[in-house]
Amino acid sequence: xxxxxxxxxxxxxxxxxFKLEKLCFPSPWDKEEIKALVQSEPLLYTLGAFDKGKAVxxxxxxxxxxxxxxxxxxCVHPDYRRRGIAVSLCSHTVHWGRHMDACKVVLEVREExxxxxQLYRGLSFSEKGILQNFYGENSHGVLLEKTVEPFGHSLNxxxxxxxxxxxxxxxxxxxxxxxxxxxxxxxxxxxIPFSEIPGMAGxxxxxxxxxxxxxxxxxIVFVMGRRHLYQGYxxxxxxxxxxxxxxxxxxxxxxxxxxxxxxTSYKVGDAMVFTDHINFSGCIPDLPGHCIAGDVxxxxxxxxxxxxxxxxxxxxxxxxxxxxxxxxxxxxLIRNCGAxxxxxxxxxxxxxxxxxxCRVLAMALITNATDSxxxxxxxxxxxxxxxxxxxxxxxxxxxxxxxxx
Numbered sequence: 001x002x003x004x005x006x007x008x009x010x011x012x013x014x015x016x017x018f019k020l021e022k023l024c025f026p027s028p029w030d031k032e033e034i035k036a037l038v039q040s041e042p043l044l045y046t047l048g049a050f051d052k053g054k055a056v057x058x059x060x061x062x063x064x065x066x067x068x069x070x071x072x073x074x075c076v077h078p079d080y081r082r083r084g085i086a087v088s089l090c091s092h093t094v095h096w097g098r099h100m101d102a103c104k105v106v107l108e109v110r111e112e113x114x115x116x117x118q119l120y121r122g123l124s125f126s127e128k129g130i131l132q133n134f135y136g137e138n139s140h141g142v143l144l145e146k147t148v149e150p151f152g153h154s155l156n157x158x159x160x161x162x163x164x165x166x167x168x169x170x171x172x173x174x175x176x177x178x179x180x181x182x183x184x185x186x187x188x189x190x191x192i193p194f195s196e197i198p199g200m201a202g203x204x205x206x207x208x209x210x211x212x213x214x215x216x217x218x219x220i221v222f223v224m225g226r227r228h229l230y231q232g233y234x235x236x237x238x239x240x241x242x243x244x245x246x247x248x249x250x251x252x253x254x255x256x257x258x259x260x261x262x263x264t265s266y267k268v269g270d271a272m273v274f275t276d277h278i279n280f281s282g283c284i285p286d287l288p289g290h291c292i293a294g295d296v297x298x299x300x301x302x303x304x305x306x307x308x309x310x311x312x313x314x315x316x317x318x319x320x321x322x323x324x325x326x327x328x329x330x331x332x333l334i335r336n337c338g339a340x341x342x343x344x345x346x347x348x349x350x351x352x353x354x355x356x357x358c359r360v361l362a363m364a365l366i367t368n369a370t371d372s373x374x375x376x377x378x379x380x381x382x383x384x385x386x387x388x389x390x391x392x393x394x395x396x397x398x399x400x401x402x403x404x405x
Contacts, residue, residue: 002051004085005300006092007359008251009038009048009058010170016055017048024075027135037073040168040249042158045096047357049076049085056080059089061097064106067150069097071107090123092357095288099154099247099356104147111140120144151286153236156198157244161212164192169214169221171403172250172358174242174349176257178385179365180209180224185397187216194225199240202227212241219404221250228344230323235285238345239352243285246356252301252403253353255346258388259364262331263315263340266366268384269391272313272341273305274362277350280334281321285352296354301361301403308398309363315340317364319347341366365392 009017014035021028037046037060049057057076064070071093076085094105108131109116117127125144134141162168175182194200194210202210210225223241227233242253259272266272274297305312318334320326322344326334334342341364350360367384 003299004056004080004083005050005298005359006047006088006295006357007050007298008249008357009046009055010251011035011038013048013050013055014038016050016053017058020055020058020075020077023077029073042162042248043100045093045247045357047089047092049080049089051080057085057089059093061093063097063100063102067101067103069094069100069102069105069148071105074107086119087123091288092355094148095286095355096247096357098148098151098286099243100158101150101152101155102148103150104145106143106145108134108141108143110135111142117142117144151236153199153240154244154247157200157240158247160198161192161244162248165190165214165218165221167218168249169219169245170250170252171220171400172223172242172245172253172353173220173400174223174226174253174255174346176226176259176343176345176365178258178367179256179388181385181389181393182256182396183213183215183222183224185393186220186222186400189214189216189218194241197241199237202231202233220400221245226345226349228323229281229283229321229348230344235283235348235352238283238348239285242349243352243356246353246358251357252359253361254301254400254403255349255353255360255362257317257343257346257362257364258367258384259317259341259343260326260331261340261366261369262318262335262342263313264369266313266340266369268366268369269387270311270313270366271309271392271395272315272317272364272366273302273309274317274346274350274364275302275314277317277319277347277362278334278337278339279319279347281319281344281347283321283348285348286355287351288355296350296360298359298361301359304402305361305363305399308402309392309395312363312395313340317346317362318342320344
């Protein structure tokens with residue numbers, strides 16, 4: 001059975017979505033209407049399910065009025081039904097709605113569509129009444145709704161960013177300790193201090209400038225700095241800024257972390273692309289009602305990284321709580337658990353972004369090759385940036401340029 005990948009569709013997916021629309025509905029929307037669904041608007045969310053680039057399902061929802069998420073379309077290719085695709089699409093969309101302060105979810109379905117009505121009842125929707133002639137003369141609909149608890153933290157942040165950025169970047173990049181140099185080859189567009197962004201005031205860890213910056217062409221947004229569990233932030237607070245950008249439609253993400261090597265073959269300046277992670281921190285952000293384990297890091301983005309970052313490693317990443325660096329015994333334990341690199345961040349952001357339907361690529365940039373018994377401090381991590389930059393700057397530029405194609 002093929003692996004289904006969920007992500008926010010772009011203009012290049014319109015034709016595939018339109019074919020699916022015509023296959024699934026007796027009165028399909030036209031191509032221009034489908035094109036409108038994939039536009040980046042602050043109160044509109046569209047998520048697709050894809051099999052090797054072919055659309056096999058999609059959902060669209062909008063905040064139709066304050067506090068209400070209206071699911072306006074959901075379909076799954078007949079050959080892919082009963083595989084949990086509709087449930088996953090609904091779960092992601094309701095999760096997005098809760099980020100946008102929705103306390104109620106509503107939708108309509110054809111009265112004769114018993115399979116869909118059963119699906120929605122299984123997702124805790126209640127049928128509220130018949131909509132006479134909703135789909136045309138003598139073609140009635142059923143109104144369904146459910147109540148949800150809003151997260152109450154992303155909407156103001158998202159709307160602020162939408163008004164400041166004017167256009168939605170295609171790619172988001174989170175930069176770890178001392179990695180601000182990654183922005184330089186892409187020029188400088190807008191720059192917004194975290195202190196001006198609703199919900200983002202706070203002190204910086206050394207090596208984090210706490211600035212949101214766009215590339216000169218506006219297609220990349222760099223999150224220059226992050227929050228950590230050891231600073232007292234919850235998973236929700238750690239993921240607030242990337243989640244707000246994801247809610248606006250920034251659908252592809254590259255997460256970087258200055259990390260310690262657990263694999264003894266890794267050297268300072270090496271890069272390791274995550275294939276999976278172990279979350280030793282115990283800290284997670286808000287997650288949707290269905291499991292996303294095993295589906296956090298995009299296979300297709302990993303393929304792009306392999307082409308653009310020659311010589312990079314792949315492996316499992318370990319997230320620890322910090323702020324103390326790992327003891328020799330802890331390094332040995334982490335190694336025995338199968339991880340190859342370790343740091344105090346990244347996993348919470350990856351989980352939050354994936355739960356909003358983003359494609360996520362994450363990488364550890366090795367700043368200290370710690371073997372059992374060695375010691376390390378934050379100054380060493382920052383001083384290693386010259387080596388990291390010399391070895392990885394060209395590869396990172398190729399990677400981001402490759403993702404923009």
